[in-house]
Each structure stands twice: as C-alpha cells, then as structure tokens.
Amino acid sequence: EIYCSGPILHQVQAAKLFDDDKYFVDMKLRETPDVVLSAFQNLSQESPNIPPAKLQEFLRTYFEKPGTEFESWTPSDWHDNPKFLGGIADQQLRSWAGKIHQLWKSLGRKIRSSVEDHPELYSQIYTPHPVVVPGGRFRELYYWDSYWVINGLLLSEMTHTAYGMIQNFLYLVDRYGFVPNGGRIYYERRSQPPFLTLMVESYYQATKDKKFLRAALPTLEREYQFWMQNRSVAVRVNGSEHKLNRYYVQVGLPRPESYTDDLELAQGLTDERKEQLWMDLKAGAESGWDFTSRWYSDSDGTLGSTRTSQILPTDLNALLCLSEKTLASFHRILGDGDSAAQYEQAAARRLQAIESVLWDAERGAWFDFNLVTNSKHFEFYPSNLAPVWAQCYSQAEMGERAVQYLKRSGALQFPNGVPTSLKESGQQWDYPNAWPPLQHMLIEGLSKMPSEEAKQLAFDLAQRWIKTNWLAYMKYDAMFEKYDVNGDGKPGGGGEYEVQLGFGWTNGVALQLLDQYGATLTSGSGCVSSSLLLPLAISAALPLQ
Numbered sequence: 001e002i003y004c005s006g007p008i009l010h011q012v013q014a015a016k017l018f019d020d021d022k023y024f025v026d027m028k029l030r031e032t033p034d035v036v037l038s039a040f041q042n043l044s045q046e047s048p049n050i051p052p053a054k055l056q057e058f059l060r061t062y063f064e065k066p067g068t069e070f071e072s073w074t075p076s077d078w079h080d081n082p083k084f085l086g087g088i089a090d091q092q093l094r095s096w097a098g099k100i101h102q103l104w105k106s107l108g109r110k111i112r113s114s115v116e117d118h119p120e121l122y123s124q125i126y127t128p129h130p131v132v133v134p135g136g137r138f139r140e141l142y143y144w145d146s147y148w149v150i151n152g153l154l155l156s157e158m159t160h161t162a163y164g165m166i167q168n169f170l171y172l173v174d175r176y177g178f179v180p181n182g183g184r185i186y187y188e189r190r191s192q193p194p195f196l197t198l199m200v201e202s203y204y205q206a207t208k209d210k211k212f213l214r215a216a217l218p219t220l221e222r223e224y225q226f227w228m229q230n231r232s233v234a235v236r237v238n239g240s241e242h243k244l245n246r247y248y249v250q251v252g253l254p255r256p257e258s259y260t261d262d263l264e265l266a267q268g269l270t271d272e273r274k275e276q277l278w279m280d281l282k283a284g285a286e287s288g289w290d291f292t293s294r295w296y297s298d299s300d301g302t303l304g305s306t307r308t309s310q311i312l313p314t315d316l317n318a319l320l321c322l323s324e325k326t327l328a329s330f331h332r333i334l335g336d337g338d339s340a341a342q343y344e345q346a347a348a349r350r351l352q353a354i355e356s357v358l359w360d361a362e363r364g365a366w367f368d369f370n371l372v373t374n375s376k377h378f379e380f381y382p383s384n385l386a387p388v389w390a391q392c393y394s395q396a397e398m399g400e401r402a403v404q405y406l407k408r409s410g411a412l413q414f415p416n417g418v419p420t421s422l423k424e425s426g427q428q429w430d431y432p433n434a435w436p437p438l439q440h441m442l443i444e445g446l447s448k449m450p451s452e453e454a455k456q457l458a459f460d461l462a463q464r465w466i467k468t469n470w471l472a473y474m475k476y477d478a479m480f481e482k483y484d485v486n487g488d489g490k491p492g493g494g495g496e497y498e499v500q501l502g503f504g505w506t507n508g509v510a511l512q513l514l515d516q517y518g519a520t521l522t523s524g525s526g527c528v529s530s531s532l533l534l535p536l537a538i539s540a541a542l543p544l545q
C-alpha cells in the first residue's frame with residue numbers, strides 16, 4: 001500500500017520531488033506502515049492535494065533515504081591475483097582486468113538483519129547471502145544481470161560469493177515460485193529472463209559439486225514449471241499446434257519505480273487500454289529489454305504501442321531450450337535417466353516449435369512471432385541469433401545461414417559493438433546502444449560454431465567490445481551498463497534514466513572475453529607481455545578465411 005500502489009505512492013511520485021521515481025520507492029520507513037498510512041490520511045483530510053512542501057515534510061518525518069538497508073561488506077573470498085589475469089597478453093588490458101576484478105569489492109552488498117526482522121519497514125526483499133549489485137540506481141540484486149556477474153566472479157575465483165548469490169535465487173524461488181525481476185517488493189510480480197539454471201551450470205562446471213547440484217535441482221524444476229504454467233501459449237502454424245513462451249505480467253498498474261513515466265504515457269486512454277499498456281510495459285521489464293521498438297505492435301509504433309505479451313521472443317525460447325537441455329544433463333549426472341529423458345523430450349518439442357514458428361528459411365535466421373498478426377517481425381535484433389548461442393537448431397546449415405544473415409544485416413558496420421536494433425527510437429534497448437549480455441551471447445554463439453569464419457567473427461566482435469569498454473574506462477575511469485556503437489568509448493543513453501556506472505554485467509562480460517581471448521586481444525597500445533608472445537605469434541601466423 002505504500003511502495004506498490006495507493007495514495008502515498010501516487011501523490012509523492014506525481015509531485016516529482018526527486019529526479020528519479022525509483023528514489024522514493026527505495027526509501028525506508030521510520031514507523032510501521034499503519035502509522036505512516038494514518039498520518040498520511042490525516043494530512044489528506046487537511047487538503048486532498050497535498051502541497052509539495054507538506055509532502056517533503058511528511059517524507060522527512062516518516063522516511064529515511066535509500067541505502068540504509070545495507071551494511072558495508074567486503075567479500076571474504078576476494079584475493080588480488082586470480083589465475084586468469086596471467087593469460088592476458090596485452091599489459092594494458094591485463095592491468096585493466098585487475099581493476100575490473102577490484103570492482104567486485106565496491107559492488108558487494110550485505111543486507112542488514114533488521115530487514116529480515118522488520119520487512120514491513122523496507123521495500124528491500126531480504127535474501128540470506130551477500131550480493132553483487134549492478135551499481136548506480138540499481139542498488140539491489142537483479143535477476144538476469146547476475147548470470148554475467150556470477151560468471152565473472154567464478155573467473156575471479158570468488159566461488160563462495162557466487163555460491164551465495166545462487167543460494168539467494170533458490171531462496172527466492174522457494175518463496176515466490178519464481179525469481180522476481182530484482183530485490184524489491186515492487187518487482188515481486190514479474191520476473192526477468194530465467195537464467196538460474198545456467199547460473200547453476202556455470203557453478204557446477206567450476207566446482208563439480210554434485211551435492212550442490214542435487215540440492216538445487218528441485219528448485220530449478222519449480223522455476224521451470226512456473227514458466228511453463230504461467231508464461232506459455234499454444235500457437236497454431238501450418239495446421240500444427242506448438243507451445244512456446246512469452247513475457248506476461250498481469251498487473252495493470254504503473255511501475256512504482258517509473259510511476260510518472262507510465263502515468264504520463266497512458267494519459268487519455270480508456271481504463272481498459274491503460275491497464276493493458278501497463279501490463280505490457282511490465283512484461284517489457286520482465287523481458288529485460290525495457291524498452292524497445294522490438295515490443296511495439298507495428299513498425300511505425302511508439303512506446304505507447306508496446307504489446308510485449310503478444311510476441312513470442314526468439315531469445316526467451318532459445319534460453320528455455322538450453323535450460324531444458326541443461327536440466328536433462330543435471331539429471332544424467334545425478335543418475336536419473338527417466339527424468340533426463342523427459343527434459344530431452346521437452347527440448348526436442350521446443351526445437352520443433354522454434355523451427356516451425358520462428359525460423360525463416362528465406363532469410364536464414366529466427367524472428368519473433370506476433371500472435372496478433374500471426375506473422376514474424378523481420379527487423380534486425382541480436383536476439384535473432386539466440387538459437388545459435390543456445391545451440392538449439394537441428395541442422396548445421398541453419399547456423400551457417402544465420403552467420404550469413406548477420407553479415408548481410410548491416411549490424412556489423414559499427415566498430416564499437418553490435419547495436420540492439422537498427423532503429424533509433426530513443427529507447428535504451430534500440431540503436432545506437434549496445435548491451436553487454438547481447439554482445440556476449442552473440443560472441444559465445446559464434447565462437448562455438450565449427451566454421452573458421454564464425455570463429456573469426458566472434459573474435460572480431462570481442463575485440464570491438466573490449467576496445468569500447470577499455471576506451472570508455474580510459475576516458476571516464478568507469479564501466480557503464482551500456483555503450484553507444486558510434487564514437488570510441490562512448491556510454492549509451494536514451495530511455496527513462498541516466499546511463500549507470502558500476503557495472504555488474506559489463507564487468508562480468510569483459511572478464512569473460514579477456515579470459516577467452518586474452519592471448520590475442522589488444523588495447524592498441526602495443527604493450528604485450530613477452531611470456532605470451534609465442535602463442536600470439538603462432539595464432540597471428542594462422543591463415544584466416
């Protein structure tokens with residue numbers, strides 16, 4: 001009634017007392033909700049539209065500034081020389097990687113026990129283990145960001161911190177049946193791209209801890225069931241019915257953390273259309289792509305035409321296909337062949353659905369499917385290659401055709417990364433922004449393909465991305481949540497908030513690329529460690545196709 005809906009939220013946000021709507025909903029209560037609500041009621045009786053000065057005074061009396069829910073914490077497993085640093089040949093890049101590794105200390109947070117004892121005073125959701133947060137206005141844990149954070153932590157040999165983060169997500173599934181978007185109660189009715197199974201896979205590959213796997217598996221299956229029961233739809237194509245997944249949130253209210261944006265966007269609509277728009281904006285937040293022309297109902301649309309729930313996304317379905325294969329492999333490792341076979345069948349069914357509904361033989365790639373128009377969206381998004389990343393396609397030729405599609409798409413013409421789309425909508429998940437998770441999925445997918453051409457392209461994109469991150473770090477002494485594909489080392493922009501620094505997934509992706517391609521990536525400074533020159537010389541001598 002205070003953080004998610006109701007008159008306090010409405011009046012405080014509508015008065016625009018803070019630059020960012022998220023500020024108010026992250027504040028802590030000084031008194032119990034009952035006391036705060038009745039004080040507000042008394043104030044409203046004096047005048048229903050409370051003047052800003054009175055609202056400020058009310059906030060000073062009953063709220064504390066955000067951030068008091070955390071205590072200072074330094075990860076106990078941080079040490080200054082993880083092995084992977086030694087594999088980075090370029091000395092400038094190696095020293096920069098060391099600085100990124102240091103950033104884990106400043107992004108670590110431990111939630112105070114008072115949040116567990118008095119949850120009613122906080123919007124923060126209590127989780128038992130410390131977390132690494134994205135940074136900036138994103139003070140709390142975020143679901144899909146954490147996949148790249150955890151991969152980075154594992155390279156930094158911070159296995160215990162990574163373990164704690166995964167335990168938090170398992171705890172959240174046990175509590176809610178799914179993982180909320182982030183660690184705040186205003187996020188608790190929507191999720192984000194479901195990466196938990198892949199987080200467990202990363203941890204298992206790093207530790208081979210079967211006991212951990214056995215304990216985690218029932219919770220992973222519970223999360224999978226949530227997506228199948230609440231986020232799937234049947235779609236009929238060419239006379240056959242298929243089941244695929246979508247983002248879908250049945251809460252027809254403005255997002256509390258972006259309340260005035262949502263309110264203003266819905267002005268003039270009927271109540272029914274308002275509710276529909278707000279549900280689709282929340283589904284957009286659930287997709288992690290908030291916001292983008294990808295979710296507009298037509299190609300000339302604007303943010304108001306966002307219809308996320310009517311679209312079957314390629315990347316969500318590729319991710320679930322990979323999750324099904326991973327769950328099957330977990331059951332095999334633990335000796336349960338029957339359960340493994342069930343997940344293998346689920347993956348095979350999904351593969352068939354992806355190929356029947358999303359694959360386009362003419363263009364040679366996969367495209368989102370619109371349930372209203374019963375047609376595919378043919379615009380370019382890096383997600384059109386997500387099945388390559390998930391290795392979820394039946395014929396090698398499809399992967400190779402997707403590489404040719406990428407080359408023809410026009411998305412490779414930018415020296416600083418692959419843009420999120422080729423459309424400049426002003427939204428942050430569109431051109432000219434490039435985002436770390438999308439670069440990583442593209443590069444990882446291409447690097448796993450058999451052809452030399454795809455592998456070389458993967459390296460080329462890794463080099464572009466590292467150069468962008470490195471140049472921005474040189475200019476601003478910071479890592480950003482997103483970058484602009486135009487301009488060397490330029491942070492991204494657009495959308496509803498200022499570009500943020502920190503930054504969890506950026507650091508994780510940079511470390512992964514520096515680890516994977518450390519012997520050959522360059523900063524352009526020419527300072528290469530002599531002990532690594534030999535392998536570098538050998539790889540440089542290899543003929544490239």
Ligand SMILES: OC[C@H]1O[C@H](O[C@H]2O[C@H](CO)[C@@H](O)[C@H](O)[C@H]2O)[C@H](O)[C@@H](O)[C@@H]1O
Nearest residue numbers: 134138142145181257258285288289290
């Ligand atoms: O406050 C606006 C939105 O902010 C978040 O989304 C963005 O940041 C997240 C954290 O890095 C990231 O996971 C997401 O992909 C970004 O678009 C938040 O997740 C949204 O729910 C929120 O409305």
